[in-house]
Amino acid sequence: MDTTQNEQLRARAQRVVPNGMYGHQATSLLPSVTPQFFSRAKGAYLWDYDGNRFIDLMSAYGPNLFGYCHDEIDAAYIEQLKIIDGATGPSAQFVELAESFVETVTHADWAMFCKNGTDATTMALMTCRAFRGKRKILIADGAYHGAAPWCTPIPVGVVDEDRAHFIYYQYNNVASLEAAVAEAGDDFAGIFATPHKHEVVYDQEAPDPAYAKAARALCDKHDGLLVVDDVRAGFRVDRDCSWHGLGVEPDLSSWGKAIANGHPISCMLGSNRAKEAAGSIFVTGSYWFAAAAMAASLKTLEIIRGSDYLERTAAMGDRLRHGLAKVAHEASLPISQTGPSQMPLIMFNKNEGGRDLALTFAFAEGMVKNGVHFHPFHNMFVNAAMTDGDIDDILTAARATAKSLPNLATYEVNPIAQMAFAGA
Numbered sequence: 001m002d003t004t005q006n007e008q009l010r011a012r013a014q015r016v017v018p019n020g021m022y023g024h025q026a027t028s029l030l031p032s033v034t035p036q037f038f039s040r041a042k043g044a045y046l047w048d049y050d051g052n053r054f055i056d057l058m059s060a061y062g063p064n065l066f067g068y069c070h071d072e073i074d075a076a077y078i079e080q081l082k083i084i085d086g087a088t089g090p091s092a093q094f095v096e097l098a099e100s101f102v103e104t105v106t107h108a109d110w111a112m113f114c115k116n117g118t119d120a121t122t123m124a125l126m127t128c129r130a131f132r133g134k135r136k137i138l139i140a141d142g143a144y145h146g147a148a149p150w151c152t153p154i155p156v157g158v159v160d161e162d163r164a165h166f167i168y169y170q171y172n173n174v175a176s177l178e179a180a181v182a183e184a185g186d187d188f189a190g191i192f193a194t195p196h197k198h199e200v201v202y203d204q205e206a207p208d209p210a211y212a213k214a215a216r217a218l219c220d221k222h223d224g225l226l227v228v229d230d231v232r233a234g235f236r237v238d239r240d241c242s243w244h245g246l247g248v249e250p251d252l253s254s255w256g257k258a259i260a261n262g263h264p265i266s267c268m269l270g271s272n273r274a275k276e277a278a279g280s281i282f283v284t285g286s287y288w289f290a291a292a293a294m295a296a297s298l299k300t301l302e303i304i305r306g307s308d309y310l311e312r313t314a315a316m317g318d319r320l321r322h323g324l325a326k327v328a329h330e331a332s333l334p335i336s337q338t339g340p341s342q343m344p345l346i347m348f349n350k351n352e353g354g355r356d357l358a359l360t361f362a363f364a365e366g367m368v369k370n371g372v373h374f375h376p377f378h379n380m381f382v383n384a385a386m387t388d389g390d391i392d393d394i395l396t397a398a399r400a401t402a403k404s405l406p407n408l409a410t411y412e413v414n415p416i417a418q419m420a421f422a423g424a
């Protein structure tokens with residue numbers, strides 16, 4: 001039997017890349033029909049090497065906010081590339097982009113640029129410790145802040161010392177946050193929080209305003225810094241920092257993914273309170289000052305401020321959520337849809353309680369077969385290139401999937417995913 005181009009690429013990768021792929025891009029975690037490689041991306045769509053087109057609900061795991069290969073944003077990138085990009089020093093875009101972030105994000109009095117979300121969260125961690133020379137950082141149990149030794153969720157290659165000064169609290173639980181601050185005592189440096197609870201596998205939870213306000217008050221009272229990690233949710237739920245709507249302004253926020261619609265740049269933003277500390281840490285990178293991604297980010301921020309993308313993605317997310325609820329109801333499938341509707345986590349539960357792993361994976365597999373790139377356990381992202389027609393096509397795929405589910409009693413979920421679900 002002829003192998004597909006995707007299978008051929010996978011086989012070649014196995015020879016020259018450990019496991020053929022790594023990190024969140026490893027589709028060995030997903031239903032086996034999910035393509036590992038893509039040949040083209042435009043707007044809301046992806047094409048694999050075998051010519052199949054997918055409506056992409058993953059949006060590159062977050063960076064795709066306005067559509068792949070966006071004409072205006074990519075033109076800004078390409079034009080800048082022809083003039084100056086990575087050089088011995090930055091261009092004026094460095095200053096202009098910092099000014100643009102300060103104008104856009106209420107708590108921000110300054111910006112520092114880097115490349116990945118992990119750079120931005122690690123800089124925030126260092127700034128918290130530099131602020132008063134304290135060590136203890138409070139992190140919500142299970143929260144994802146990147147893949148450096150201090151935070152990678154699978155701590156292979158990590159030593160206990162890398163995690164020596166972290167205290168883990170329960171998201172949305174004020175008493176547990178207070179207990180963690182008490183445990184930190186005189187060594188309290190700061191609190192990290194994601195905008196909402198958006199870990200894989202678990203139901204997403206909106207932030208309780210009482211929790212967000214308590215985090216702010218505790219940082220003020222105990223002279224630490226509050227960090228909102230907006231890498232994933234930034235500009236997806238607000239045109240400002242994601243906690244702005246709650247009336248809570250952090251001292252620091254970390255951003256990446258959507259800020260340049262997929263071009264490589266991330267940043268840490270901060271208030272004047274944290275400016276001296278941020279200025280005291282030594283952080284840098286060979287590519288951090290390159291101008292083309294900054295030009296792309298400037299254009300992205302302009303579109304964020306000047307378009308109705310936020311309302312449209314939220315409305316399309318609602319349309320998807322209501323449509324899927326109807327499909328699931330018609331087929332008697334106990335669907336679980338959590339998170340902001342433009343960042344949906346869509347899974348299935350057993351009637352007697354607990355996740356239905358087989359149904360969750362079989363449904364995701366069916367969606368991929370029906371032309372929708374669909375993740376069984378990570379939140380997805382509605383992007384502004386999608387139309388109501390795309391959402392309706394996703395619902396048609398869902399209806400077809402629900403009608404042709406395999407025998408779940410014999411359906412095999414891969415062992416790595418089973419491990420990830422243990423305890424969920």
Ligand SMILES: Cc1ncc(COP(=O)(O)O)c(C=O)c1O
Pocket residue numbers: 115116117118119121144145146147194229230231232233256257
């Ligand atoms: C909340 C959050 N913080 C940090 C990161 C790390 O970002 P990056 O993968 O760009 O290093 C991510 C990535 O998914 C994230 O979701």
